[in-house]
Amino acid sequence: MEVEWSLVWEIFPLSILAALLAGLVCPQVGNFLFLRRTGFYGVALPQFAACGVAFGFAIMPWWVAHVGIGGLDLDTALEDTHAAVNYHMAWAGVFTFGGLGILYLFGQKPGSEAARIAAAFALASAGTILFAHASPTGEIFVHELLRGSILVIGLHEFETLAVAFGFVALAMWWFQRGLLLVSFDPDTARVLGLGVRRYEALLVVLIGLTVTIGSLTVGPVVLFALLVLPPLAASHLARSLRSFRWISSLIGLGSAALGLQLSFAFDLPLGPTIVAGAGILLGLSLLPFLSLGKSRT
Amino acid sequence: MVVKTTRGSAKGILYALLTSLLLASIPLAEVRVVATIPDLADIVREVGGDRVKVTAIAKGTENVHEVRIRPSQIIATDRADLFVQMGLSLEHAWVPGLLTAARNQDVSVGGKGFVNCGEGWEALDVPADASRKRGADLHPNGNPHFNLDPHSGPHMARKILEGLLRVDPDGREYYEANFATYSKALDVALKRWEKQRERLKGHKIVVYHTEFRYLTKFLGLEVLGTIEPKPGVPPTPSHLIKLIESLKDQRGFVIVTAAWSNNRQVAELSRRTSAPVVELPGMVGSAAGVDTWIGSMDVRINKLIAALEKE
Amino acid sequence: MVPQTGSCLLSMTAASFGYGKQEVIGGASIAIEPAEFIAVMGPNGSGKTTLMRGVLGLLEARSGRVDRGDTRLGYVPQRESLDRLYPLTVLEVVRMGAFGRLRHWRTKSRGDENLCLQMLERVGLEGAHSKPFSSLSGGQRQRVLMARALVMQPQLLVLDEPTSGVDQAAAEGIRDLLLSMVREEGLAILLVSHQLEFVRTCASRALWVEGGRVTEKSKESLLQNGSVEALLAAGKKAAKEGIQA
Structure with a gap:
């Protein structure tokens, strides 16, 4: 069926705004993952969030009986209610921040960071499958939630996304100087009196918040793509840190816009088209080098 | 003047006749219907005829528990006058999201344009503990695959008729006439299937998922086991070992599966037990030539006869 | 004993430093x-x-x-300790020297901007402010880091x-x-x-x-x-x- 463009804004305002907001904000967080050479966090952390959601599903019968989810019975809690969404986000958050904490602690020991993240990803993936297996709704319902289809985003989810991503964007702007210096040259940051541990903790909170909320609203795959691909594309084009940040967010925004266009024009699921959009823009960012026949160092 | 008037009256009568003929043959209203699965869409077409325009959400080849929503489907639901679902939690992973996104009060749960075919259907395998506290279960309200029950045609058609009458009462005569015609066709088909089942009674099968539970009951087939330990739960090693052990002494059975099942595990079981695999169409549109609900049931039963009579 | 006068910038008395349980410097x-x-x-x-x-x-x-x-301390780290993946310009690196003086959300002030340019001139890199830091030679990068340290007004x-x-x-x-x-x-x-x-x-x-x-x-x-x-x-x-x- 062909999608009538006149209806798109009327019916999908939340989906469009959520996609554009994610496209704008995720790359700002992804910039730090990229520059700190921890891009793999972008893969591992959404998987932690997914594992948390699956775990939440698995223990939901016990939780409803002993703790309670907004006074809901189990059947209602398994539906798409505000309290249930908050419950899933809380578990996603616990696992994301827990994963970040573990990676940070192990990061103090010698060894390969990439191997640590790969191991964490493998464990979180296995955990997701096993917990989903034990879920009272079976795996399919868990997978459906983890897909986080932006097309069917509810008002409560959108409000949560808007508040969380708004906070992340504001914090990224407000603390940009400290976050940059602490990442680039932590010793000089200390000499200048910037609280390195405080800024590191802030960055962990911002990454964790983005991943937790993003995983359940836009979905882990879209989140990973928007965290990693725009900074990678921007690194090919930017000639300063300022332009890197702008280009990265513009590419994120462009990926979302292109994804929306592809989805509505060809009637395709929105999440994968945003990833495809980001991939197209990444490919385009390489064109100047192909035409010059050389790559920048 | 008089002549003119007379000629004008004749023309008027002619126009009136033609118009009434056209009105009788071409339905005035177009009722926009969204059906969750192609089986329901086919029955809506049979009962609604030319007065309806139907969109099916799931494709015939898709796992109906797990459907990825596309923009056009949300728009179709937003514009729909009637939304028809199977219910019994068959589509519970994606229909709530679809209805929320579409924001169409008329077709929301409880709205006059919402048809839940599961309502009033006596489901098989309803869990004793409906609160789902006893572990994984994709079918918390009983087996929802009753579209695969040869008896379910009239029930689904009746539910759809009721829905159409609620949203388009002007088409009552038209819909009831179509319903009567379709009911006759269903009756003929049911008699045919009842006759065919005599050839299948007592034959043994193994299934992957429990989607064919109603069909196997109707046909009197003996189900030796399911590859999934519980609906929606992939097989565990111990379950597979137990299943293979239990099938050791069995002969002359076939493994029944659908396109969306994990057919690598089905193939492995087939290799270990030397039992042939027969893949049945899950829904209308799941294979070439499976275009109607009645036709899909014919294909299933004929395939089973061909496979089991060989054994 | 450490000789001290009124103008002493830093005095260290019998100080020991180390990592974890290991003492590396004792009684300095x-x-x-x-x-x-x-x-x-x-x-x-x-x-x-x-x-x-x-x-x-x-x-x-x-x-x-x-x-x-x-x-006030200024610090020039080993240039190889800084990751060249950061797409920083020379001026963006030098500006970091003023970060301790700026309000949270700001990355530059007009006064500091002039100081940064002056310090770049001082280290012999006038006109290089818009060049990518990572593209400079080792000696040039070292000068940029010195200019940054000077902006700290140490x-x-x-x-x-x-x-x-x-x-x-x-x-x-x-x-x-x-x-x-x-x-x-x-x-x-x-x-x-x-x-x-x-x-x-x-x-x-x-x-x-x-x-x-x-x-x-x-x-x-x-x-x-x-x-x-x-x-x-x-x-x-x-x-x-x-x-x-």
Whole structure:
């Protein structure tokens, strides 16, 4: 069926705004993952969030009986209610921040960071499958939630996304100087009196918040793509840190816009088209080098 | 003047006749219907005829528990006058999201344009503990695959008729006439299937998922086991070992599966037990030539006869 | 005892530093006055960097006392410790020197912008402000980091191996720049280096670090070629034997 463009804004305002907001904000967080050479966090952390959601599903019968989810019975809690969404986000958050904490602690020991993240990803993936297996709704319902289809985003989810991503964007702007210096040259940051541990903790909170909320609203795959691909594309084009940040967010925004266009024009699921959009823009960012026949160092 | 008037009256009568003929043959209203699965869409077409325009959400080849929503489907639901679902939690992973996104009060749960075919259907395998506290279960309200029950045609058609009458009462005569015609066709088909089942009674099968539970009951087939330990739960090693052990002494059975099942595990079981695999169409549109609900049931039963009579 | 005067920028009294359970420097006593050029030397792994980190406050003293008063510190890290993946321009790097003075959300102020350009001119990189930092040569990057440290408006500048891996001409340029800062502005410099020739031509005194102990060497002793070179060579030999063992 062909999608009538006149209806798109009327019916999908939340989906469009959520996609554009994610496209704008995720790359700002992804910039730090990229520059700190921890891009793999972008893969591992959404998987932690997914594992948390699956775990939440698995223990939901016990939780409803002993703790309670907004006074809901189990059947209602398994539906798409505000309290249930908050419950899933809380578990996603616990696992994301827990994963970040573990990676940070192990990061103090010698060894390969990439191997640590790969191991964490493998464990979180296995955990997701096993917990989903034990879920009272079976795996399919868990997978459906983890897909986080932006097309069917509810008002409560959108409000949560808007508040969380708004906070992340504001914090990224407000603390940009400290976050940059602490990442680039932590010793000089200390000499200048910037609280390195405080800024590191802030960055962990911002990454964790983005991943937790993003995983359940836009979905882990879209989140990973928007965290990693725009900074990678921007690194090919930017000639300063300022332009890197702008280009990265513009590419994120462009990926979302292109994804929306592809989805509505060809009637395709929105999440994968945003990833495809980001991939197209990444490919385009390489064109100047192909035409010059050389790559920048 | 008089002549003119007379000629004008004749023309008027002619126009009136033609118009009434056209009105009788071409339905005035177009009722926009969204059906969750192609089986329901086919029955809506049979009962609604030319007065309806139907969109099916799931494709015939898709796992109906797990459907990825596309923009056009949300728009179709937003514009729909009637939304028809199977219910019994068959589509519970994606229909709530679809209805929320579409924001169409008329077709929301409880709205006059919402048809839940599961309502009033006596489901098989309803869990004793409906609160789902006893572990994984994709079918918390009983087996929802009753579209695969040869008896379910009239029930689904009746539910759809009721829905159409609620949203388009002007088409009552038209819909009831179509319903009567379709009911006759269903009756003929049911008699045919009842006759065919005599050839299948007592034959043994193994299934992957429990989607064919109603069909196997109707046909009197003996189900030796399911590859999934519980609906929606992939097989565990111990379950597979137990299943293979239990099938050791069995002969002359076939493994029944659908396109969306994990057919690598089905193939492995087939290799270990030397039992042939027969893949049945899950829904209308799941294979070439499976275009109607009645036709899909014919294909299933004929395939089973061909496979089991060989054994 | 550490000699102290009223103008002392930093005094360290019987201070010890280390990592985890391991003590690397023990009982170090140093006093740094304005316009002093102090070199920190010693064999590899002797604790020079640990001492430098103690001076900068990057490591807390485990015992003893370090008094920095209100002294403004400037720091020039080893350029190779900074990741070249960051797409920073020269000016963006130099601006970081002013980050300690700015309000949270700002990355620059008009006054500091002029200061950054002045400091770039001072280190001989006028007109290079928009160039990518990562595209510069080793010596040029070192100058950029010095300009950044100068933007901190320090009274005591600490440099970690500033001439390591740069060519002779660039090293001489850095030396001249450092000496002019000491002479013209009374800036105190603490410089960690392996390069005896470089230290010999500019340091007013030297601290010798070996076996966790910090001892003072006079300029005169640095001029006695044989003694320090022999010590460095002995340190290298000991380190080599340690690795072989």
